[in-house]
Amino acid sequence: MIEEIxxxxxxxxxxxxxxxxxxxxxxxxxxxxxxxxxxxxxxALDLTPxxxxxxxxxxxxxxxxxxxxHMIEVCTNVCCGLVxxxxxxxxxxxxxxxxxxxxxxxxxxxLRAVECLGGCSTPTIVAVDHRYRQSVTPDxxxxxxxxxxxx
Amino acid sequence: xxxxxxxxxxxxxxxxxGYEGKPLVDLDTYRAVGGYAQLERARAMxxxxxxxxIIDSNLRGRGGAFFPTGRKxxxxxxxxxxxxxxxxxxxxxxxxPGTFKDREIMLKxxxxxxxxxxxxxxxxxxxxxxxYIRGEYSEEYEVLSKALAEARKAKLLGNVKLxxxxxxxxxxxxxxTALLESLEGKRGQPRSKPPFPAIQGLYASPxxxxxxxxxxxxxxxxxxxxxxxxxxxxxxDSTGTRLFCLSGNVERPGVYEAPHGITTRxxxxxxxxxxxxxxxxxxxxxxxxxxxxxTPDELDTKLDANSLGQRGLFxxxxxxxxxxxxxxxxxxxxxxxxxxxxxxxxxxTPCRVGTRWLVQILRAVEDGTATENDLExxxxxxxxxxxxxxxxxxxxxxxxVASCVTKFRDxxxxxxxxxxxxxxxxxxxxxxxxxxDQHAHAGAPA
Numbered sequence: 067m068i069e070e071i072x073x074x075x076x077x078x079x080x081x082x083x084x085x086x087x088x089x090x091x092x093x094x095x096x097x098x099x100x101x102x103x104x105x106x107x108x109x110a111l112d113l114t115p116x117x118x119x120x121x122x123x124x125x126x127x128x129x130x131x132x133x134x135x136h137m138i139e140v141c142t143n144v145c146c147g148l149v150x151x152x153x154x155x156x157x158x159x160x161x162x163x164x165x166x167x168x169x170x171x172x173x174x175x176x177l178r179a180v181e182c183l184g185g186c187s188t189p190t191i192v193a194v195d196h197r198y199r200q201s202v203t204p205d206x207x208x209x210x211x212x213x214x215x216x217x
Numbered sequence: 218x219x220x221x222x223x224x225x226x227x228x229x230x231x232x233x234x235g236y237e238g239k240p241l242v243d244l245d246t247y248r249a250v251g252g253y254a255q256l257e258r259a260r261a262m263x264x265x266x267x268x269x270x271i272i273d274s275n276l277r278g279r280g281g282a283f284f285p286t287g288r289k290x291x292x293x294x295x296x297x298x299x300x301x302x303x304x305x306x307x308x309x310x311x312x313x314p315g316t317f318k319d320r321e322i323m324l325k326x327x328x329x330x331x332x333x334x335x336x337x338x339x340x341x342x343x344x345x346x347x348x349y350i351r352g353e354y355s356e357e358y359e360v361l362s363k364a365l366a367e368a369r370k371a372k373l374l375g376n377v378k379l380x381x382x383x384x385x386x387x388x389x390x391x392x393x394t395a396l397l398e399s400l401e402g403k404r405g406q407p408r409s410k411p412p413f414p415a416i417q418g419l420y421a422s423p424x425x426x427x428x429x430x431x432x433x434x435x436x437x438x439x440x441x442x443x444x445x446x447x448x449x450x451x452x453x454d455s456t457g458t459r460l461f462c463l464s465g466n467v468e469r470p471g472v473y474e475a476p477h478g479i480t481t482r483x484x485x486x487x488x489x490x491x492x493x494x495x496x497x498x499x500x501x502x503x504x505x506x507x508x509x510x511x512t513p514d515e516l517d518t519k520l521d522a523n524s525l526g527q528r529g530l531f532x533x534x535x536x537x538x539x540x541x542x543x544x545x546x547x548x549x550x551x552x553x554x555x556x557x558x559x560x561x562x563x564x565x566t567p568c569r570v571g572t573r574w575l576v577q578i579l580r581a582v583e584d585g586t587a588t589e590n591d592l593e594x595x596x597x598x599x600x601x602x603x604x605x606x607x608x609x610x611x612x613x614x615x616x617x618v619a620s621c622v623t624k625f626r627d628x629x630x631x632x633x634x635x636x637x638x639x640x641x642x643x644x645x646x647x648x649x650x651x652x653x654d655q656h657a658h659a660g661a662p663a
Contacts, residue, residue: 082402086385124404126386127352143314145464147649167655179652182314187470188219196355201219
């Protein structure tokens with residue numbers, strides 16, 4: 067991974083700029099960002115692990131705690147909210163048996179509420195493993211969960 | 218699952234020119250509608266002349282600030298005046314609630330965005346363009362990357378390097394100096410200005426920052442001519458078209474390209490089919506969640522900067538989100554305030570602390586535990602945020618909240634008189650969960 071990160075860094079006038087893509091890469095490898103990830107990213111870019119962690123903690127897409135294999139993110143900003151996002155979120159909570167912000171005990175799925183995903187004309191937007199599902203209703207929820215549990 | 222409606226609602230088609238339901242994602246299809254011809258023309262012109270054409274068109278920023286795009290480019294020093302590289306940064310970090318147009322540009326006409334980048338690069342003699350794309354946008358990143366690879370293979374980039382940079386989930390990085398910090402590998406916290414990015418931007422070098430829609434207009438300005446462009450829409454200030462982002466309680470939501478100056482009513486009722494289920498329109502989230510709300514008596518206001526400005530409203534990023542009469546306006550204000558509390562970078566105290574105050578007081582109003590004096594405190598907190606921070610994120614929380622209190626004071630008072638929400642669970646925003654509360658019970662750092 068260190069070589070890969072250094073290759074990315076060549077794209078920028080300053081290697082420090084590669085810290086976001088590097089952390090993204092590390093998270094893809096580990097599923098979240100453990101201390102080892104910060105050490106590797108730091109070594110590749112000549113930054114301290116603490117610095118890398120200070121960056122990761124600023125951005126919402128980075129997980130500082132273990133996350134599930136799959137990620138379900140429900141937009142609950144105003145535009146989706148007006149068209150029943152809360153019911154969709156609650157349907158996921160029921161189907162998964164967890165509260166928003168939590169991960170299932172078998173570590174399959176993490177459920178999060180997120181701010182506006184920019185898909186406001188087809189509410190509710192649910193990002194499943196970072197791919198947008200449009201116009202999701204509570205009725206669609208069991209099938210989405212089943213798909214993740216079988217995959 | 219429904220697809221996003223992306224249409225030219227009223228001619229002329231500018232940003233979406235040549236797109237008729239079929240994305241122009243391949244180089245060949247884009248070339249077939251005249252793609253990259255303007256880049257060739259621009260490169261045959263002097264950089265100064267290209268910038269002058271953008272100035273003459275009076276194209277203005279589509280990201281929210283509406284600053285004249287050509288003038289911004291003219292602030293960049295020429296290479297003989299500065300011993301540093303000159304950069305362009307395209308702001309594709311679209312995150313303003315209710316905004317979903319830049320995404321559609323990247324998905325439907327990616328090459329026009331790239332052509333705009335290369336024209337801008339010629340205009341300010343930049344050799345390195347960065348596209349800072351929102352971290353959540355996966356498909357958009359892939360489509361644009363593919364278009365870039367095609368353009369590179371066809372040797373269209375010339376001596377320009379173009380780097381795609383993905384964000385990682387932070388609304389504040391849409392603010393231009395926060396974006397630069399983030400691109401430099403730091404936490405996305407705004408800088409104090411001056412110095413402005415045109416003089417000291419990325420890596421302390423002159424940097425031009427443009428929104429996706431603004432830069433995508435550049436090939437069109439050159440194609441139809443700046444003077445012709447300047448006649449479209451609501452001249453002299455609001456020229457050209459907009460990709461209006463219509464959403465909320467409306468029959469046909471979508472991205473609609475139409476000239477500046479159509480009325481809000483026309484967009485919502487004629488183009489969008491009106492409010493579903495025979496309900497009444499209560500308010501419009503106008504321009505984005507960062508601005509004052511529009512009320513039904515203002516629906517005939519034209520969608521251009523001056524007409525809206527006369528009413529204290531903003532065109533922002535082209536957002537028109539309809540709230541029907543089931544919506545509790547206190548819940549709306551609360552949800553908006555929660556968003557800004559979540560997204561405040563924490564650098565300036567009025568914003569960091571003020572957004573929390575707004576949330577607490579609005580929560581108390583909604584729960585019916587507030588007093589009438591709290592409404593004055595609420596407005597006072599807004600007043601203590603607006604204009605007192607390095608960037609406008611705090612203002613963006615305070616302006617919509619203050620407008621809700623001012624324009625719907627009776628509804629706020631009704632909450633106090635009844636000791637709770639008069640809508641109960643019937644409001645469409647009832648009990649809406651906000652991510653800012655997620656950190657509290659999931660144990661992750663806020």
